[in-house]
Amino acid sequence: MRSFLRFEVRRAMSNPVNLVFLAGFPVLLYLLWTKVLDLASGPVSMVSMATYGAMGGALFIGGAIALERSGGWLRQLAVTPLPAHGYIAAKLAGGMLAVLPSVVIVLAAGALLGGVRLPAATWLALPLLIWAGVLPFAALGVAFGYSLKGQSANIAMMVVYFVMAVLGGLWLPVSRMPEGLQVFAEYSPAHQAGSLGWRALDGLAPTGTSVLVLAGWTALFVLLGLWRYRSAAWR
């Protein structure tokens, strides 16, 4: 199955649309928030936008699955020795690897264009924390990929992506939201993913709550994905 894994990784890394979407757009938003509108602090916004981009990259692994399901490629794979879990594993590996460069680009934009200055150890920790934080979205993406077909999956995920990012306080801080919403917001996966990086800015390790909440969301989305996968299989 290694040949297919290599194939998927190369494919994900050489997709220019990914980079524009996952890095270009967050960088523009970062510059808009901090330079043009002067609404947010540089480092926090940088982490938020890197998380926002990474989250999209993880979610849209499912978009690729939905497209390949409707395009008939999965039917072709079904008659090869590749097991179904091998396909999902390769998609996740390729998709999650492709997230890393986009995170690095947004952070680099923070350092080079935004003048963010941080200790070297923090610069090293940030991409890894952000990357690990968006894992639940990869699982959610797979669940979407096996629920909907073709473009409808992408449209549905765009909506979920946007709502989750806003609710999680990646666009504007949770503290500015109405109080009733704040409770939901704080336990939402995007907020917890962001908090890993935000705390790292102050030199703090992730809280146990963050880790637990993220693990909980991941488990929930994996179960959802398994259920959707079982009912959709290769079709």
Added chain:
Amino acid sequence: MLELTDLTKNYGEITALDGVSLRVREGEKVALLGPNGAGKTTLLSIALGLLAPDSGTARLLGRPPREALAAGRVGVLLQDAGLPDDVRVGDLVGAVAGMYPTPSILADPELEALAGRRVAGLSGGQRQLVRFALALAGDPRLLILDEPTVGLDVDARRALWRRVSGRTVVFATHYLAEADDHADRVVLLAGGRVVADGPVEEIKALVGGTEVRLTLDTMDEPGLRALPGVHDVVVEGATAVLRTGDSDATLRALFAGFGDARNVRTSGADLESAFVSLTGKGA
């Protein structure tokens, strides 16, 4: 190699397969011949474990189909399988070949010329060539092909069949000529049943020949039926369709005996109408 026993499959009210059994031995080249909707694709999907039958069993290389596919000695070309658009042909074929215990990349100048191209820019025929290369990527003992030459020109068809030679093959087609040229056994499928199963010559006698279409002012069905070579007559109002094994003799006698025959047209046997007459006999 392939063993199907008493398969039935219904889609709601529609019966796709109605008790089909089929056994294919090593070295055979079997054409699954039938009009669209005869159940060919359903049959192959069940044989490959892509679809569960309502009843009956399917075994591939002596085991359940999914296991046989996982073991990698079956090559399959599906009619509705797609390819990812954003990848290069060479990478795609290499990745799929790498999944098999015995990887084999089709040595074909046309395929090699496509290696650096992205799938998105390929023509229908080129895509089919790539799909075919994927089917052969594991050097299979058994090849299962669903309408393999759709979208291919004459040269490409010939090239495809040349590469198939030497393997056990089961292929679905709705072209009698293709079955004639490339199979040594034909299984005739219509309305979800096997209506005939035998050597090509036998099946050709059943469905082959020429069709003669004509208009008569005063219809004389027994008279038409008595013409030399004619083995079937279908009458619709003033129009009659004759199926004949010897169109020259039939036409000569027709013009001699039926002064009022008009609008006479001949065409190669139309498989669809042949099936109607074949299955109509059983009803």
